[in-house]
Amino acid sequence: MTPAQVRSRATGPTAGLAPGYTQANLIAVPRDWAYDMLLFAQRNPKPCPLLDVTEPGDPRTVLAPGADLRTDVPRYRVWHDGALTAEPTDATAHWREDLVAFLIGCSFTFESALVAAGVRLNHGRNVPMYVTNRECRPAGRLHGPMVVSLRMIPAAQVDTAVRVTALMPAVHGAPVHVGDPGALGITDLDHPDFGDRPVVEPGDAPVFWACGVTPQAALMASRPPFAITHAPGHMFVTDVEDTTYQLL
């Protein structure tokens, strides 16, 4: 499927769809909260690498001319006062004229590069994601813990995975942790906070990358009056080739 086809048709997780194209996390907040969100992203570039920020109320992005951010994400989450209130597949009825949308890099984007480098990826339909014990650096009224995605990777390939992803800082860059889930406050890998449980093979090491669901954890902790996000794993697929974000 092309990126445009995924945007118009997909209703499930987008990992592996439209390979070669950049996927993005979405968080849209009222203009009154946009400075805090923009500063939160600047202060936490590993979980929140910004790919684009829209004009207030405008559902268009330079990442996919012709796309509509109100309809082209497979599944949305609507938030009131930090609580999840709806999970529609179309956000048009919830959109507001004062919403500023933030498109944040997604680790699905570097999976093509990992596979091209020979790294075996073995997760299920959706990658497992966990809320950690690491606090983000706050910005204005926004604060909350860092969320990470997990990939189980053969121990002998961890170095390649680090090197390849380090060259893609716009889609989270190098891992934030390799090895002990407990060091991140994760007590049970089999019960992720979002996504599917991991598939573990003998000799695999757990490798954690900062995750673009982090702003959703900040919503829960900071309780802004309103927000719209993507549903975890259900990304906005852009028209930008993922090699665009490879530094070398």
Place this chain on the structure above:
Amino acid sequence: MTPAQVRSRATGPTAGLAPGYTQANLIAVPRDWAYDMLLFAQRNPKPCPLLDVTEPGDPRTVLAPGADLRTDVPRYRVWHDGALTAEPTDATAHWREDLVAFLIGCSFTFESALVAAGVRLNHGRNVPMYVTNRECRPAGRLHGPMVVSLRMIPAAQVDTAVRVTALMPAVHGAPVHVGDPGALGITDLDHPDFGDRPVVEPGDAPVFWACGVTPQAALMASRPPFAITHAPGHMFVTDVEDTTYQLL
């Protein structure tokens, strides 16, 4: 000299001072303009890679605990309505309670890495900087052309210079142009808009990096009511080791 010694003593350009430590461009604007500036930086990450953004009125930065942004830059520029009105060595009398300071990566930071890689650098006391014909992507009320710094580099070492600096996106990353100054609208290399004229050896190629003076060109073009910046080449020297910003 240590970073703290440079901050307290230097009055001239800082290239080559406190080697191994990150240097930063400064632009401080009223809170009312901070969202536009933050968005301008997000939309123009090559000239404006943000290292830190301060709380309104607060002259402190995480990049150098104990430093004071009102006094620790060797020379400042004070701007009213887009016009330069003063160039003091101490900005305390001009500081305002609503100023938000943006610290932006500086290409001086990658010079140590270039030298370590065997690249010959040959500029004078201050690097030459030029206003180009490339417009930045506007953000709110802020718009203006990209400014670049120039280094004349032996043609056979350009590939090394590209590779080394590509790994440091927080301090402008890879060059934006190699070769023809005319393609950037630069008609006379010997008359830079800021800094010293270049030192040219036979066989050198002109290599241009996006420059953190770009926000000053945006001030001139967009005319916000007030701003304080560093004077070109007179950087804020941080306590952060420059290897911090090397991705690999």
